[in-house]
């Protein structure tokens with residue numbers, strides 16, 4: 001069962017929400033004793049959630065509800081939603097329906113938004129904050145789409161705006177604000193940035209140890225020293241992110257950075273049980289486990305429906321090894337499972353299970369080379385990114401069209417109103433001409449309103465006749 005999302009408040013309502021509920025002395029940006037109190041509150045809150053260590057990172061189109069539930073079932077202690085576009089989320093019911101769902105077991109939950117306008121950010125977050133443990137601000141997206149929309153890591157060019165976004169959310173939302181950041185090339189600038197976020201009211205900081213310029217994670221190792229420097233510079237809880245392939249990596253990253261938790265993204269896609277405590281720390285998922293986990297994921301999709309493109313993405317990632325052997329099934333999954341019919345996908349995966357069993361092996365013998373597979377995955381990721389950009393552009397264009405239509409609608413209403421008034425006037429004038437004749441036997445003007453009476457008194461006969 002998924003839970004319903006409240007209707008959108010207006011941006012104006014959000015702008016005033018919470019503005020008088022907190023004493024002004026305790027409002028961000030904090031310094032001195034107020035900062036200390038903020039740090040204490042942040043820790044009390046984090047601890048009240050059980051001090052979660054193992055986090056599912058935000059992933060567009062991939063950290064959706066059934067995948068979060070799958071990771072939670074295998075050791076993840078908290079999870080982020082995919083990034084939600086605050087303006088689209090606020091203004092489009094359809095976008096909200098497609099991109100956000102949750103359920104009672106989906107906690108602790110970070111609901112992540114990208115935003116560049118404080119009121120829009122707050123208003124969007126207000127719609128879902130009751131389902132969130134943190135409202136997260138994406139300050140790390142390095143993609144072209146983020147550059148065009150001026151959000152994510154590109155806000156690093158306007159730290160004042162970031163401060164305004166965080167301050168607004170921290171003072172007006174009912175739930176704490178967290179931020180997910182990247183590093184600046186200059187570590188002292190990163191430290192200054194992190195301290196600014198803490199003082200602005202950020203209650204938890206997730207640090208992806210790469211620069212904005214790095215779009216391909218596999219090409220550059222995450223800078224764990226950079227994350228450690230941020231951890232040492234702020235007092236609020238910090239999560240470390242980058243290059244965690246197994247539990248032993250996660251433990252090493254925590255030890256190296258002294259962070260309070262670790263988040264993983266891409267490695268979880270092929271190993272949702274990465275945070276499982278029942279595994280050897282250095283172990284990674286086996287091929288048979290991958291198949292089992294995929295079936296489990298599809299069962300979760302039956303309970304928590306998800307978009308076909310997201311589901312297919314997960315199936316491909318989880319069955320990567322086997323589908324490199326059973327290439328005909330790979331193509332059928334690609335071709336036949338696009339319509340969103342879960343039964344088709346499940347039966348294809350069941351067929352794969354039979355073929356795996358028939359081999360008598362617990363490992364695949366790939367027909368596709370590793371290079372070819374990587375190439376296909378890169379191409380698929382590129383297509384997904386293009387589709388996501390197109391979806392965002394179409395959503396924004398629809399909002400733009402609705403906004404542009406507004407003055408036109410207003411004008412049409414005005415014209416209609418004027419036409420009605422003119423009609424009324426003409427009726428009144430007509431009545432004015434007819435009354436004296438009809439009421440000739442009565443006292444003339446008894447039934448006329450005052451202006452009509454006046455008009456009668458003052459109108460020359462010829463003017464009254466043409467209805468001027």
Ligand SMILES: Cc1cc2nc3c(=O)[nH]c(=O)nc-3n(C[C@H](O)[C@H](O)[C@H](O)COP(=O)(O)O)c2cc1C
Pocket residue numbers: 057058059060062081082083112138139140141180208217241242243244263264265266267
């Ligand atoms: C498919 C995919 C989608 C992502 N989407 C988001 C996102 O919506 N928001 C965000 O802050 N980071 C996003 N990221 C970045 C990850 O959260 C994470 O910071 C990055 O991948 C590094 O972690 P990793 O080495 O564990 O993959 C995404 C990464 C991947 C692979």
